[in-house]
Amino acid sequence: MFLCFVFIFLLFYLSDAQQEKHSLHFKFTALSKADNFPEFSAGAVADDRQIKHYSNEERDWILTEDDWISAPEEPPDSRDWFLHQLNTLSNCTDSQCSELHVLQRMIGCELEKLPDGTVSLRAFDEYGFDGEDFMAFDSDTLQWIDKNPKAKETKMHWDLQTVRNELLHHYLKTCMNWISTFNYTQKNSPDVRVFARRAPDDHSKLVLICLTTGFYPRDIEMNIRLNRINIERQTSSGIRPNDDEAFQMRSSVEIDSKDKGSFDCLVIHSSLTEPVSVEWDGACFDCETEFLWFVIAGAAVLVLVLVLAVICYCIYKRKKSNDHTYVCDDGGERNII
Known part of the structure; x- marks a missing residue:
């Protein structure tokens, strides 16, 4: 029974060790009334490492890691399109907004290879607005799923954008094909x-x-x-x-x-x-440190005792010396023998 338990235990942990996971996430954030922050920021993260970021100065994507020469293209929607969606949802004009609003998006794909050879693939395009789930794209039906009552109007509008939805469907399919052949072999041992x-x-x-x-x-x-x-x-x-x-x-x-x-x-x-x-x-x-402090404290007490003993001895000798002298008539002192 015990050997059976050990076998199952080892099988469980070795299976976890042999699991292989890969992910590609493009993340977008837009802020209205962004006084101290950029109004738009975006980056691509593959296996928890940033491989691309969007430069607002150059209005283009910049490769962050030089060895990612085969990094996939960014999603089809532009910076201006994303900011326009934020202004529409916030009821703001392009130049002025009285309140802070946040629009976020994460689009990409994930792969997980199990020890038995099973491969699990997932592609997604999800939006959040003001800290709440907002919309998600269904790549099979080419329709949007509203995850918030505030998203119903936007869903109706985006469902009618058939050309854009076809482009998203193609992009997500390309993402899954790319990650299926992904072979970034860099590994660091703990x-x-x-x-x-x-x-x-x-x-x-x-x-x-x-x-x-x-x-x-x-x-x-x-x-x-x-x-x-x-x-x-x-x-x-x-x-x-x-x-x-x-x-x-x-x-x-x-x-x-x-x-x-x-x-x-x-x-x-x-x-x-x-x-x-x-x-x-x-x-x-810190156990040895505590012992060392005990030693230091003990030594300090011992030194203090010795100093006090020397002072007491000196006082005693001086007092004894004074007891063996007397004053003569001529004003001089004589020792008592």
Whole structure:
């Protein structure tokens, strides 16, 4: 029974490690009454890395990463078209708007390859207005789906734009064809470190931390284990970006400082041929510092005691010396023998 459990456990994690995910997202944002921000911004992100951005100065798309020479074309709608839609929805003129409104769009495609060879493809074109879902394009029916009562009028108008809808359908199909042959092989292996520090509220406990950084692509599995079994109630930072476009993640759990079990951190990532396990060596990050402060405090007390002892001895010697002298009639002093 136990061997069966171990087999299922390993199969589950190895399957996650062999999953392959790719995505291409074009993101657009337009602001009315944009005093301190650009009224229009756009960028293309593939596998969590920006590969293109729109330059308002040059009124053109600029390739951000030089190695993305095969990056797909941007969607057919222009900057001016997007700003016009914002003004229409906001009831603003082209030159003046009394209130702040935000129109957002994300269009692209995603691919997921499962260990059994199954491939899942998804293409989408979605809009948001003032922080709420607004519209989504159905590429099969070439119709728009209103996701907000405010979008009904816009849906009716966009459904009649058959030429534009045909162009969107062709673009999304091209996106799925491109991502199906996508083979961006850059992968960075994670750097895994395991360490501990004293729990802030209870010094009889430790906080055991697993820090994984520098990995790419984004998806990763990591768990702190005791005797090769996952510990429950772990706290995770979630996956966060680094400055170099790689990623990091931190997990932690509170443990008893007297626990003698074997702790390790298990990490599974697509850049690794097999899962990596890093054991905790028992070191505590700030425990030695606390011990050092005890030593320093003890030494300071000892020095203070010695100084006080020397001062008391000097006072005693001086007092004893004064007790063995007397004043003569001629004004001089004589020692008592």
